[in-house]
Amino acid sequence: MTQRAPARGSITPFGYRRITCKDRKQRFEHVIVWETHHGPIPEGMELHHRNGDKLDNRLENLMLVTRLEHKRIHSGCIRVGSRWLKRCRRCQWYRPVDTEFYEYKGRNGVMGACRRCLSDLAVIAKRNRKLRAKQNSSN
Template identity: 30%
Template sequence: MKPFTYEGMKVDWRMVQQIMAHGFYFLLAPEHDPDYPWVFEQETHKPICPLHVFVWMQHHGPINQGHVIHHRDHDKLNAQISNLEVLHRRVHAERHRLERQKFSPREREDYGGLYRPHAPGPVREPSFTELVRLLKRGKLTRPSSSSSPRPPEEEGEFREAEKKLKMALPRLAEEVDHLDSGQPIPRVNTQRRGSDIKLGLGKRAERRGCTPAEAALVRALVKHRMHAQPNEAVAVELEIPVGVVAKMKKRPSVDLALSRWRDYRRLPRIGPREKTE
């Protein structure tokens, strides 16, 4: 038998008759609850409880403390008894969290700072017993997702550009390294506790070291800093596409190196850090 359907709400016909027999009616009132339809008294229009809770209690009795009613198809307007199940609050929250993780946030590509969305992968919804076991162990299964591959021609452009930048690094270092101020980068103070308050210990800013190609790009941009369009000037000198230069500038390591040049006149280091006695 098809369910009773009204304004998107779905309820079994027998349950509709029981609601009317008790002197109640159900309604989706956004000013009262924008998510769930509620059951109201016909005479006083007093709200009783959400519709899905009323349906479950009519079939199975009171709900145990710490448990909630879950919609199997995640449709909050579908209050059919076949679509409802009782779950513990923690299990219910974890199930919805895993459902939201089917579409993971956009991840950063290695080349050029490009951002591409994940392709949603197949996700298996864990059972109640499995969720309880994982919660006790402190471990939870995460859905697997596969990222979209980079275009081969675009990856080839970046590899060719990085090869040219590496070859030009010694020449650019001779031309630009004399501009390095050599002053130390100030420490960034963190929240201090206990003995750290007396010692005044701090923590250096997060280090994102540049690759040789990125170090060469930073030096080329510093060399052409007075040019009206430095990206085009670097592209012409090194014979690489302008789009590659613009995208490589968006990398966190290059952006951090350029900000350190603007603030402290420091250039990225070439080679490993020198050990001091």
């Protein structure tokens, strides 16, 4: 049987449900659900809620991913075979995220625009700055 876990515990500021266990330790409900079926989460791995609902802690809604994969999923990347693609918000093309996008070192982030577009934008910004400087000096 697959049922939504009964509502209990408290919700953290990040939107996860945390419950107090018998040993009085507070643990995330999704972690408990996963570990009950699959054992401890390996170092460097994280759980992702497939449907985006962090309170939907049914086992089938949980997915074990690496930190990098997790970051990519939340940055709007899609997996095609062994590659991760992301749609550039400027040129609208799907490009490989590892070679065509800048990824932040931090937890959440891949740039919204591809490298090519970013360098285009940099050129345009530079041109605009020059133009503005010219206008200012002629005023």
